[in-house]
Amino acid sequence: MTRSVDPATLLPADDERLGVMAKFFRALGEPARLRLLEFLLDGEHSVSDCVEHVGLSQGRVSTHLACLADCGYVTARREGRRTYYRATDPRVAELVTLAHTLTTENHAALATCEKIDSFESDN
């Protein structure tokens, strides 16, 4: 039953687990989605509210929200022609808070990390 454990040929199951986790994190690896998530942690909002809040096109915002929902960060509720999104799970808030704390502490180093380019604008 034991299968190859050649380090470089890792278990497929682990591959999948890591792939899923990576997706999960990548969902928050976008300023726009992070802003949306924080907005939705703050309370329930419709898509149009979100559009106004982040200032992106309606289509893009809709996609971002769907992404957050797929990842389990927020839940959607349809009411009439509107869809309301909200972040309910307190552990999500916990995750964001934890990240906020860690990034604040490490702000300097992170800001200069060029391996990942959020937007190294000139500020």
Next chain:
Amino acid sequence: MTRSVDPATLLPADDERLGVMAKFFRALGEPARLRLLEFLLDGEHSVSDCVEHVGLSQGRVSTHLACLADCGYVTARREGRRTYYRATDPRVAELVTLAHTLTTENHAALATCEKIDSFESDN
């Protein structure tokens, strides 16, 4: 002192905070880096150990490790010609654990999320 609060024209400071947090999360939005981080949570390892562990090119692994270090997930320690990396902050372990729990619960939905493509291989 209060400045424009037009929702779509958000505070630059907030822009930067979100940009940095996004970077922080994006660092974990990659299966390879996630695998490396878990490996380093487990104990201290040299770059070559890591190369063997993840099975990617030495250069790539070095970059991934530098990225994790810049983001504050791991620390580097040079000893002779080798560099040893390790994840020390327990809050990092907490972050990973939390994500692991949440993704496990939501595995099904996440696996089908096509907004983000980790690798939707045919499994």
Next chain:
DNA sequence: TCATTATATCCGCATAGGAGAATATGTGAT
């Protein structure tokens, strides 16, 4: 100094995925 080993950096290539615009779909009102 020169050789060897361990890391780090650079380069070109390929692709994931974000952006807006246009369009489709769903839903309540007339």
Next chain:
DNA sequence: ATCACATATTCTCCTATGCGGATATAATGA
């Protein structure tokens, strides 16, 4: 049924970033 509004989906474009391979740099030893 038709219209108007709210959201979702599709399209093309373009950039960020992962990858390997080559090379530069650092550190130890002869």
